[in-house]
Amino acid sequence: MNTLLTSATVLADSFSLDKDTVTPGVLGFLAIFVLGVALFFLMRSMTGKLSVVRAEAEVEKQKTSEEGRSPAGASTAEATAEDPAAEDASGKGGTA
DSSP: OHHHHHHHHHHHHHOOOOTTTOOOHHHHHHHHHHHHHHHHHHHHHHHHHHHHHHHHHHHHHHHHHHHHTSHHHHHHHHHHHHOHHHHHHHTSSSOO
């Protein structure tokens, strides 16, 4: 193993490349192209999933706003306005 590493080092030192003529070539282009295509599809998938999450959040927000305006919520507000003891029990009012 040590001999292999030593011979690879010696061969690498004796081999020189002309920096003006060495280019990535077709293989380099294909590698970058594949990465770009993969990135495109990943971003498209992420955008679709985020739109679903955003829509679910809007539905949840509408549900919570409708619950605030429901008759059950109004009757609770009326009960606490009429009875100060109920206000203290619910923790919404009273003196500190």
